[in-house]
Amino acid sequence: MENKIWFITGTSRGFGRIWAxxxxxxxxxxxxxxxxxxxxxxxxxxxxxxxxxxxLDVTDTAQVKAVVAQAHAHFGRLDIVLxxxxxxxxxxxxxxxxxxxxxxxxxxxxxxxxxxQAALPLLRQQGGGHIMGTSSNLGHxxxxxxxxYASSKWAFEAIHESLAAEVKAFGIKVTIIEPGAYATEFGSxxxxxxxxxxxxxxxxxxxxxxxxxxxxxxxPAATPEALFKVVDAEEPPLRFFLGxxxxxxxxxxxxxxxxxxxxxxxxxxAAQGN
Numbered sequence: 001m002e003n004k005i006w007f008i009t010g011t012s013r014g015f016g017r018i019w020a021x022x023x024x025x026x027x028x029x030x031x032x033x034x035x036x037x038x039x040x041x042x043x044x045x046x047x048x049x050x051x052x053x054x055x056l057d058v059t060d061t062a063q064v065k066a067v068v069a070q071a072h073a074h075f076g077r078l079d080i081v082l083x084x085x086x087x088x089x090x091x092x093x094x095x096x097x098x099x100x101x102x103x104x105x106x107x108x109x110x111x112x113x114x115x116x117q118a119a120l121p122l123l124r125q126q127g128g129g130h131i132m133g134t135s136s137n138l139g140h141x142x143x144x145x146x147x148x149y150a151s152s153k154w155a156f157e158a159i160h161e162s163l164a165a166e167v168k169a170f171g172i173k174v175t176i177i178e179p180g181a182y183a184t185e186f187g188s189x190x191x192x193x194x195x196x197x198x199x200x201x202x203x204x205x206x207x208x209x210x211x212x213x214x215x216x217x218x219x220p221a222a223t224p225e226a227l228f229k230v231v232d233a234e235e236p237p238l239r240f241f242l243g244x245x246x247x248x249x250x251x252x253x254x255x256x257x258x259x260x261x262x263x264x265x266x267x268x269x270a271a272q273g274n
Contacts (some may be wrong), residue, residue, distance in 0.1 A: 005075045007031045010085030012039035014184040023222035031071035058111025069119040081119045083112035083133040088149040091195025108152040128171030136247040137180045141253045145208045180243030183217040218243045
């Protein structure tokens with residue numbers, strides 16, 4: 001199988017780093033990006049010309065366009081464009097300010113959009129490619145205290161589903177990667193931002209954060225082979241769960257929604273008006 005060329009955002013830690021290094025180890029080439037290029041300097045030392053390390057803040061649209069073009073020109077093509085950069089805002093719906101929510105959306109939504117919009121003309125020109133994005137099982141379910149983060153993933157899912165239909169005719173594939181809970185650095189201070197707290201929610205948040213500590217977390221080192229099966233597939237899926245808990249959790253969430261819709265269906269149908 002021909003080696004692939006990846007463009008990956010957020011490779012300084014977590015899944016981004018694990019997947020970039022795994023792709024390089026299997027002989028693929030990677031344009032690895034991070035806000036702090038020093039954090040990925042070791043890639044160049046280990047993998048030489050197979051890796052191009054680039055500084056990138058995904059919230060800087062002009063920089064995104066320049067860096068995507070640079071990576072494409074350097075390698076001659078991009079087979080996989082993987083949006084992985086993101087962070088979680090911790091706070092109740094009442095606590096988080098509009099500015100804090102907008103800042104998270106700049107990274108989690110508008111950053112990936114900038115990458116996609118910069119890459120699409122190049123992928124069309126080369127006759128195809130694979131756009132991938134790291135979402136979450138929280139693209140389908142929600143929890144309190146991280147509701148704004150979940151909302152960004154719901155938006156992320158909708159954007160990619162629409163995108164898949166729009167670019168299929170160009171030979172461009174789209175996959176949404178949906179990890180469950182994993183033992184990555186995503187829960188570290190570098191990947192979390194906290195809204196200013198209100199005393200009224202202190203106990204509730206403490207109980208919720210304690211409950212998170214009891215979640216069974218997957219081994220992130222077990223994920224690259226699954227990811228490679230997706231990128232190597234002739235017909236990759238639009239949505240792909242990582243982990244064993246996602247499917248039962250999401251099925252339960254949708255079963256509950258369906259039961260509520262069905263229970264109220266007579267009233268809903270009467271509102272049709274004809």
